[in-house]
Amino acid sequence: xxxxxLAHYPxxxxxxIDPDACPSLPELLRRSFARYAERPAFAxxxxxxxxxxxDRDSAALAAWxxxxxxxxxxxxxxxxxxxxxxxxxxxxxLRAGLVVVNVNPLxxxxxxxxxxxDSGASAIVLLENFAATLEQVSxxxxxxxxxxxxxxxxxxxxxxxxxxxxxxxxxHLVRAFSLPGHRxxxxxxxxxxxxxxxxxxxxxxxVALLQYTGGTTGVSKGAALSHRNLxxxxxxxxxxNQPALRKHPMPGTINIVCALPLYHIFAFTVVMxxxxxxxxxxxxxxxxxxxxxxxAELSRYELHVFPAVNTLYNALLHHPDFSRLNISxxxxxxxxxxxxxxxxxxxxxxxxxxxISEGYGLSETSPSVCCNxxxxxxxxGSIGMPLPSTELIVLxxxxxxxxxxQVGELAVRGPQVMRGYWNREQETRQVFTDDGFFRTGxxxxxxxxxxxxxVDRKKDMILVSGFNVYPNEIEDxxxxxxxxxEAAAVGVPDADSGEAVLLFVVRSDPxxxxxxxxxxxxxxxxxxxxxxxIEFRDELPKTPVGKILRRTLREQVLQSGTDxxxxx
Numbered sequence: 001x002x003x004x005x006l007a008h009y010p011x012x013x014x015x016x017i018d019p020d021a022c023p024s025l026p027e028l029l030r031r032s033f034a035r036y037a038e039r040p041a042f043a044x045x046x047x048x049x050x051x052x053x054x055d056r057d058s059a060a061l062a063a064w065x066x067x068x069x070x071x072x073x074x075x076x077x078x079x080x081x082x083x084x085x086x087x088x089x090x091x092x093x094l095r096a097g098l099v100v101v102n103v104n105p106l107x108x109x110x111x112x113x114x115x116x117x118d119s120g121a122s123a124i125v126l127l128e129n130f131a132a133t134l135e136q137v138s139x140x141x142x143x144x145x146x147x148x149x150x151x152x153x154x155x156x157x158x159x160x161x162x163x164x165x166x167x168x169x170x171x172h173l174v175r176a177f178s179l180p181g182h183r184x185x186x187x188x189x190x191x192x193x194x195x196x197x198x199x200x201x202x203x204x205x206x207v208a209l210l211q212y213t214g215g216t217t218g219v220s221k222g223a224a225l226s227h228r229n230l231x232x233x234x235x236x237x238x239x240x241n242q243p244a245l246r247k248h249p250m251p252g253t254i255n256i257v258c259a260l261p262l263y264h265i266f267a268f269t270v271v272m273x274x275x276x277x278x279x280x281x282x283x284x285x286x287x288x289x290x291x292x293x294x295x296a297e298l299s300r301y302e303l304h305v306f307p308a309v310n311t312l313y314n315a316l317l318h319h320p321d322f323s324r325l326n327i328s329x330x331x332x333x334x335x336x337x338x339x340x341x342x343x344x345x346x347x348x349x350x351x352x353x354x355x356i357s358e359g360y361g362l363s364e365t366s367p368s369v370c371c372n373x374x375x376x377x378x379x380x381g382s383i384g385m386p387l388p389s390t391e392l393i394v395l396x397x398x399x400x401x402x403x404x405x406q407v408g409e410l411a412v413r414g415p416q417v418m419r420g421y422w423n424r425e426q427e428t429r430q431v432f433t434d435d436g437f438f439r440t441g442x443x444x445x446x447x448x449x450x451x452x453x454x455v456d457r458k459k460d461m462i463l464v465s466g467f468n469v470y471p472n473e474i475e476d477x478x479x480x481x482x483x484x485x486e487a488a489a490v491g492v493p494d495a496d497s498g499e500a501v502l503l504f505v506v507r508s509d510p511x512x513x514x515x516x517x518x519x520x521x522x523x524x525x526x527x528x529x530x531x532x533x534i535e536f537r538d539e540l541p542k543t544p545v546g547k548i549l550r551r552t553l554r555e556q557v558l559q560s561g562t563d564x565x566x567x568x
Contacts, residue, residue, distance in 0.1 A: 004404065005385035005450025010243040010373045017239055017388045019232035019415035024202050026094045028231060029058075029276055036279035039253050044084050044284040045163070046300060047155055051279070058091035060192030065096045065123065067195055068145045072097030072202065075119045075210065076145075078263065079103040079112075079126035079134075082284040084154040085185055086262045087272055089125045089147075094208065097200030098123075101210045101222070102263040105129070106526045109136035110477075111220070116140060119210050119222055119422065125185070127151060129167075132175040149185030150174075151286070204228040210422050211265045213363040213468060220473075222422035223265075223364045230269055232415035233366040234277050236387040237270045241305070244332045244357075244374035251329070254280040256305040257298060259288040259312060260466075265367040266336055271307060280305070288312055291319050299324040306354075307334040309466040311497055314344045317351060330354040332374050336361065337466020338498040339454075345379040358383055360454070364431075364438055366416040370452050382451045383444075390414040391437070394446060399433060407455050410444040411437035460550050462491030463499050464528045471550060474501060474531070477524045481517060483509030488540050489531065490554040503531035504540060504553055514568035534568055 006015050022028045033055035040048040049057075070076070076098045080086045093100050101119045103112065105127060112133055116124070123145035126134060131148055134140065151173075152163035168174045202208070208230055210222035245254070256275055260267040275282050283301055288294050295316070303326060313335070316322050333348065335358040345356045357374045360383035361367030369392065372384035386392045393401050394408035402408045417438045420428030431439050441459040446452050462469040471489040478487035485508040494500035505517065514534040521530055541549040 002404075003386070003391065003450065004446075004448060008385065008449045008451075010375050012243055012246065013239055014388050017232065017235040017415075019228050019235065019389070020204065021235065022231050023204050024094075024200075024206075024227040025208050025230055025273065026097075026200050026202070028234070028273070029091050029094065030199070032276045032279060039279050040281040041276070042084060042087055042258075042282040042284055043301065044082075044286075045152075045155060045159075045297065047159075048281070049084055049154070051276075054087065054091065056193075057088045057189060058095060059197050060189050060195070061088060061092035062096040062192070063195035063197040064188045064192030065092060065098065065145070066198060067192075068123070070096065070098060070123055070145065072200055073099060073206075074123070075099045075101050075121040077101040077103045077116060077119065077121040077124040077126075079105045079107075079124060079130055080149070080263070081105055081127065081286045082258055082262050082267075083127065083149075083151060083286055084284065085125070085127070085149045087282070088154075090262070090268075090272065095197065095200055097202060099207050099210060102212070102265070102268065104261070104263055104526060107133065108524050108526055109133055110524050111526060113137045113139055114220055115212055115222075116143070118212075118220070123147070125149065128174050128177075131177040131179060131182075135177045135179055146179055146182040147185055147188055148179070148182050153186050202227055204231070205419070207419065207422075209265075209268070211268075211363040221424055221427065223418045224420055224422045225265075225366050225418050229366045229416050229418060230273060232389065233269050233368055234273050236389065236416065237274050237368055238278060239388055240368075240371055241332050241374050247375055248329075248331065250304065250331070251302075254278065254304045255301050256280045256282055257285065257303055257307065258282045259285040259294065259308055260337075264337075264466075265363045266307065266361065269366055270334070270368060291315055292321060295319060295321045295324055299326065302326045302329045304329050305332045305334070306330060307336070309337040309498075310335060310340045310344055311338070311465050313348050313356065314341070317344065317347050322351070327352045327354070333357065334359060334371070334374075336368075338463050340379070342379055342381060349377075349379070355379060360384070360452070362440060364418045365412060365414075366418070368416065369412050369414075369440075380451060382447075382453045384452065385450045386412075386452070387414075387416075390416070392446065392452065393437060394444065395433075395437075395439070404446045404448060407443055407445045410440045410442050410452070410454075412440060413437045460490075462489070462501055464491075464494075464501065465497040467528045469501060469529050474503065474521075474525065474529060477521060478503060478505065478517070480524075481512070481520050483507055483512035484517070486540055486548070488548045488550055488553055490550050490557070492554065492557055494532065497528075500532035501529065502554075502557060503534045505534060505536050506538065506540060507536060 037052040335356040340358040357372040359371035391413040474489040486506040491499040
């Protein structure tokens with residue numbers, strides 16, 4: 001096929017990578033543990049952990065998990081923010097031959113229950129801050145292992161009790177919970193150090209990770225990503241970053257900021273696994289919304305690679321402590337998850353001297369598909385070019401390829417594209433063409449140089465601070481309230497989060513008010529899915545067959561010229 005972007009690749013970036021250069025993620029980790037043993041692997045609250053220690057801790061936990069009777073191929077849920085326990089548990093799961101299931105720790109019991117049930121998880125590792133959520137999950141009988149960790153578990157004997165006291169007794173971040181039979185993370189590590197690990201050697205096409213996504217229907221589905229998928233995307237990302245890293249001398253260890261959550265596919269692959277492959281040090285940021293704390297943590301280190309969403313870049317630029325950051329060695333700034341605004345990109349380049357290279361990807365593609373060159377000195381406004389070994393085409397309504405310059409649905413084929421949705425063969429067939437291209441649901445155009453621009457979404461998905469929000473899910477929860485007759489959720493522009501959720505409601509109970517409905521939704525939807533505004537109407541626009549016209553509602557709001565996110 002025609003791949004015009006290859007003629008415009010930065011010098012040194014190959015057209016193809018070898019996705020079979022490493023057979024699996026556990027093998028990638030083992031090689032890194034041996035090669036970079038003395039280097040720092042990650043840092044948290046000022047404490048650094050070497051690759052050798054990551055190796056020892058993950059081996060101990062993997063052996064402990066095997067002793068609990070967990071067998072290769074079983075699923076283990078990880079429900080933690082960016083704390084050292086996450087990379088330890090992820091590596092342990094992979095080395096034990098388990099399939100990692102990433103879980104947003106802010107999920108409500110309803111959301112968590114669906115993911116545990118759908119994945120068939122046999123085990124879960126979670127931070128104690130969220131144990132009360134698991135307690136409320138009625139169907140958790142399939143969980144044979146529940147491992148609970150405290151925020152400061154890996155900070156050492158001196159700092160651990162002090163930080164735990166602050167978290168539990170001063171800030172009251174841990175609610176009381178009762179989970180009979182659960183075990184503690186540190187106890188598992190201690191017991192595991194006396195056990196022998198049977199290192200897993202999975203085949204490259206076996207599933208390594210279930211990354212849940214809403215897809216086109218809003219029903220959360222697990223994108224089944226194989227070891228080969230993830231290894232390929234690590235190699236693609238590494239090759240793409242090299243031009244910027246070669247421009248100036250770099251230290252022996254590259255420091256990469258991890259403010260994006262590791263349970264998100266971008267941070268999992270392009271921060272954690274890529275860092276392991278290259279021997280980088282990950283700077284773990286548990287709560288990037290705490291800007292003052294985030295800057296205080298990052299100011300301990302020289303920053304070299306900074307992946308983030310537009311909202312974080314913008315917030316940092318406008319924070320009075322931004323000047324505390326050591327950005328003299330910043331070489332790569334990656335923007336994804338949501339559109340990077342031109343003004344934010346301009347200010348970031350002016351303040352740091354490092355351009356934001358905007359990219360594009362999906363959970364189903366491990367995730368990276370496209371990215372702007374990392375050695376550029378300007379903002380293109382596009383999502384860049386397809387990565388090595390990636391084919392991208394544009395399809396018309398009938399599924400036929402369109403020539404460059406015409407708008408249609410983007411479809412991608414490459415070694416990073418998922419095997420399919422977990423236990424959902426029909427939905428898998430629906431998103432793949434006969435020749436193996438994955439239909440993204442995004443409308444775009446490819447220009448003569450191979451640069452890609454997103455024009456619109458074929459889906460009604462809403463993108464809030466880089467997280468996919470699916471209207472069907474919000475509407476289903478809303479109409480489950482006895483006072484709601486109909487509901488429609490749309491995305492509207494928001495300066496802080498890119499888009500925000502606006503919920504239109506037709507009441508069956510005239511007494512229902514916004515505050516009551518908002519409280520009801522808060523119990524069932526995690527924060528970024530909750531409507532910023534609720535608007536009551538007598539009726540909603542519909543097609544002749546009765547389908548609610550979300551696009552019409554959105555256009556009405558935008559044409560009104562009012563602040564779509566203000567109000568109740």
